[in-house]
Amino acid sequence: MRALVADYYLGELISFQGISGGVENTNYFLTTTTGKYVVTLFEEFQLDEVPYFLDVVAHLKHKGFNVPAALIDIHGERLREVNGRPTIIVDCFPGGELKGTDEISCRLMGEALAKLHIAGEDFPVHRDSHRGVAWWHKTSKAIAEELEPAQAQLLLSQIAEFDAFIAEYPDLPKTTIHGDLFYNNTLFENNKLSAIIDFYNACHSWVMYDLAIVVNDWCSDMKTGELDKAKYKALIKAYLHEREASSEEVLAWPYMLKIAALRFWLSRLEAWHGAKHDPERLAQQHDPLEFQRILEARVRHTPNLVEFQ
Ligand SMILES: Nc1ncnc2c1ncn2[C@@H]1O[C@H](COP(=O)(O)OP(=O)(O)OP(=O)(O)O)[C@@H](O)[C@H]1O
Numbered sequence: 001m002r003a004l005v006a007d008y009y010l011g012e013l014i015s016f017q018g019i020s021g022g023v024e025n026t027n028y029f030l031t032t033t034t035g036k037y038v039v040t041l042f043e044e045f046q047l048d049e050v051p052y053f054l055d056v057v058a059h060l061k062h063k064g065f066n067v068p069a070a071l072i073d074i075h076g077e078r079l080r081e082v083n084g085r086p087t088i089i090v091d092c093f094p095g096g097e098l099k100g101t102d103e104i105s106c107r108l109m110g111e112a113l114a115k116l117h118i119a120g121e122d123f124p125v126h127r128d129s130h131r132g133v134a135w136w137h138k139t140s141k142a143i144a145e146e147l148e149p150a151q152a153q154l155l156l157s158q159i160a161e162f163d164a165f166i167a168e169y170p171d172l173p174k175t176t177i178h179g180d181l182f183y184n185n186t187l188f189e190n191n192k193l194s195a196i197i198d199f200y201n202a203c204h205s206w207v208m209y210d211l212a213i214v215v216n217d218w219c220s221d222m223k224t225g226e227l228d229k230a231k232y233k234a235l236i237k238a239y240l241h242e243r244e245a246s247s248e249e250v251l252a253w254p255y256m257l258k259i260a261a262l263r264f265w266l267s268r269l270e271a272w273h274g275a276k277h278d279p280e281r282l283a284q285q286h287d288p289l290e291f292q293r294i295l296e297a298r299v300r301h302t303p304n305l306v307e308f309q
């Protein structure tokens with residue numbers, strides 16, 4: 001860490017500490033004589049895959065968003081390799097993670113998300129998600145064999161339903177999306193949204209899909225999967241105030257809520273199965289059942305998008 005810090009304009013190393021909680025990357029809080037930073041070692045990407053994500057963040061920062069752009073080292077580079085992993089250093093933002101969501105934070109998130117979607121429209125690189133359509137086709141087939149018959153049927157039938165829908169609407173609006181904007185990827189300070197972090201699932205995809213990812217995490221009761229109507233209303237109303245939905249997007253909404261729930265059910269199942277022989281890693285995994293319950297709840301009932309417009 002001392003050698004890494006010496007290659008930046010960050011003064012002297014004072015201390016560093018691993019951040020627990022994340023499941024995709026290795027992160028450290030870093031304190032130097034010039035301030036506080038976060039070091040991220042990417043565990044899932046090769047060096048040449050990372051610049052896309054750094055460019056997305058730089059684009060949004062340029063447009064005024066509080067997002068963690070990679071710092072430049074003394075060689076003029078923003079991306080390095082440490083222990084064989086692509087590595088960056090970013091500013092540490094003030095504020096903290098929410099313990100849970102409420103109507104006020106949902107309203108702030110809805111407004112910020114719409115602005116983020118508009119700002120992402122002119123980002124020139126259109127990269128598909130590494131956990132998008134091709135990934136969920138392949139992974140669902142492999143995972144289905146490990147599931148109970150009813151679970152496998154839910155997984156495969158929902159993908160088939162989404163495929164049939166999307167084939168009818170090939171021009172559904174897309175933008176540069178965050179792709180993983182759970183409330184633990186935001187920071188709040190004095191009841192204000194102070195930063196959006198962890199853009200490493202960003203991609204070019206459906207706008208409504210990203211909104212559905214956010215709604216499923218921010219507005220669901222994790223024990224039952226059901227939507228909290230007040231949070232849902234606050235988030236959707238604030239979003240639609242900033243960015244209107246087209247008639248096709250309104251039609252797509254129920255499908256997007258279900259496929260967004262399925263995507264996280266599947267990634268959690270994949271991670272869980274990958275870690276099942278390693279108790280330490282298994283204990284760190286997010287619970288796949290939470291997103292199975294959300295998917296089941298959206299299959300039982302999908303709310304209307306426009307009733308608050
Ligand atoms: N720039 C930052 N400023 C302040 N805190 C940060 C910053 N980056 C990360 N953190 C803290 O570190 C935690 C983990 O970071 P991050 O979400 O990027 O890791 P991750 O491994 O991708 O996590 P997950 O996979 O669970 O989303 C965040 O929840 C946040 O509390």
Ligand SMILES: N[C@@H](CCO)C(=O)O
Nearest residue numbers: 024180182264268286
């Ligand atoms: N937000 C993801 C983990 C990181 O991508 C989840 O809760 O499954």
